[in-house]
Amino acid sequence: xxxxxxxxxxxxxxxxxxxxxxxxxxxxxxxxxxxxxxxxxxxxxxxxxxxxxxxxxxxxxxxxxxxxxxxxxxxxxxxxxxxxxxxxxxxxxxxxxxxxxxxxxxxxxxxxxxxxxxxxxxxxxxxxxxxxxxxxxxxxxxxxxxxxxxxxxxxxxxxxxxxxxxxxxxxxxxxxxxxxxxxxxxxxxxxxxxxxxxxxxxxxxxxxxxxxxxxxxxxxxxxxxxxxxxxxxxxxxxxxxxxxxxxxxxxxxxxxxxxxxxxxxxxxxxxxxx
Numbered sequence: 001x002x003x004x005x006x007x008x009x010x011x012x013x014x015x016x017x018x019x020x021x022x023x024x025x026x027x028x029x030x031x032x033x034x035x036x037x038x039x040x041x042x043x044x045x046x047x048x049x050x051x052x053x054x055x056x057x058x059x060x061x062x063x064x065x066x067x068x069x070x071x072x073x074x075x076x077x078x079x080x081x082x083x084x085x086x087x088x089x090x091x092x093x094x095x096x097x098x099x100x101x102x103x104x105x106x107x108x109x110x111x112x113x114x115x116x117x118x119x120x121x122x123x124x125x126x127x128x129x130x131x132x133x134x135x136x137x138x139x140x141x142x143x144x145x146x147x148x149x150x151x152x153x154x155x156x157x158x159x160x161x162x163x164x165x166x167x168x169x170x171x172x173x174x175x176x177x178x179x180x181x182x183x184x185x186x187x188x189x190x191x192x193x194x195x196x197x198x199x200x201x202x203x204x205x206x207x208x209x210x211x212x213x214x215x216x217x218x219x220x221x222x223x224x225x226x227x228x229x230x231x232x233x234x235x236x237x238x239x240x241x242x243x244x245x246x247x248x249x250x251x252x253x254x255x256x257x258x259x260x261x262x263x264x265x266x267x268x269x270x271x272x273x274x
Contacts, residue, residue: 001056001057001061001086002031002061003027003028003029003031003034003056003057003058003061004029004030004031005029005030008027008029008056008182011056012182015082017056017078017079017082019055019182019183020076023075023076023116024116024117024118024119025055025076025116026114026181026182026183026184026185027055027056027058027181027182028055028058028059028114028176028180028181029058029180029181029182030176030180031058031061033176033180034058034059034061034062035062036174037059037062037112037138037140037191038059038062038063038065038112038138039062040138040173040191040193041063041110041112041136041138042136043063043066043068043110044068045066045067045068046068046109047068047069047109047110048068048069048071048107048108048109048110049063049068049069049070049071049108049109049110049111049112050070050071050072050073050105050108050110050111050112050113050131050134051063051070051071051072051073051111051112051113052072052073052100052111052112052113052114052115052123053073053074053075053100053113053114053115053116054072054073054074054079054083054113055074055076055079055114056079056082056083057072057082057083057086057087058114059112059113059114060072060083060087060093063112064087064090064092064093067092068092069092069094070092070093070094071093071094071095071096071108072093072094072095072096073096073097073098073100073103074095074096074097075097075098075099075100076097077097080095080096080097081097083095100123100126101122101123101126104130105126105127105130105131105134106130106131106132106133107133108131108133108134109133109134109135109136110134110135110136110137110138111127111131111134111136111137111138111139112137112138112139113139113140114139114140114141114189115139115140115141115145117141117142117145117185120141120142120145120148121145121148121160124139124148124149124160124194125160125163128160128163128164128167128194129163129206129209132202134196135195135196135198136193136194136195136196137193137194137195138173138191138192138193139191139192139193139194140176140189140190140191140192141189141190141192142185142187142188142189142190143175143187143188143189143190144187146172146190146192148160148161149161149164149170149192149194150170150171150172150192152165152256152257153253153254153256154253155253157253158212158216158219158253159209159212159213159216160209161257162208162209162212162257162260163205163206163208163209163212164194165257166200166205166208166209166257166258166260166261167196167197167200167202167205168194168195168196168197168200169194169195170192170193170194170195171192171193172190172191172192173190173191173192173193174190174191175188175189175190175191176188176189176190176191204261204264204265205261207264207268207273208257208260208261208263208264211230211260211263211264211267211273212252212260214226214230215227215230215252215260216252216253217229219251219252219253220251221251222248222249222250222251223241223246223247223248223249223250223251223252223255224237224238224241224248224249226252227240227241230274231272236272240263240266240267240270240272243266244259244262244263244266246259246263
């Protein structure tokens with residue numbers, strides 16, 4: 001069932017499917033945009049697709065135009081019940097009522113979804129770490145959250161951005177205005193793509209991410225002070241900065257993903273990783 005501006009009111013009124021603020025629900029009602037978002041996924045017949053938070057199925061409708069295996073996961077049982085009734089004749093569609101953070105996402109090759117704002121960073125982190133076979137994500141979030149995954153310096157730059165840029169890259173595809181949703185949010189949303197490189201040293205990247213989590217705990221302190229706290233040895237911390245050509249007075253948000261990776265490699269080689 002195509003969800004659009006002309007039928008959204010009838011659906012939510014007749015079926016009592018009003019959006020739930022606790023789940024951060026904003027239903028996409030621009031069917032042209034929904035189709036465009038799905039097209040960005042570039043579905044192949046061998047893909048295994050996961051959709052997160054389908055809601056009333058704005059994206060699901062267009063995903064099902066292919067015959068690829070598709071799983072959709074929604075924490076709201078009202079939505080999954082609606083989808084099971086609407087799409088009962090699609091054997092390649094599996095509808096799961098659960099929190100995505102409880103789901104084994106390791107076997108999916110591509111993931112798509114409109115992410116709730118209140119747990120956007122947590123969800124992206126969970127997916128990047130656990131969806132080990134996924135090489136492409138098409139996700140939508142509120143505009144201000146996107147910088148946490150795209151920035152490579154500054155106040156919104158952090159461990160998850162380091163991990164994404166070590167594994168691949170992220171880029172904004174297009175902006176979605178508030179009027180494309182019901183109810184309309186108070187800000188723009190971004191559709192963005194994360195691409196994972198298949199040849200990347202994944203385990204080393206994950207270890208670098210864990211190191212970053214420790215070094216970003218006091219992001220206003222210098223990298224020397226953060227390394228000293230991590231190593232419990234200031235002289236060793238100074239040596240590590242020298243060996244990696246990282247100026248000791250720089251702060252965590254001023255160090256690039258590649259520099260963090262080099263830092264991890266030096267710590268590992270010297271037996272200093274915890």
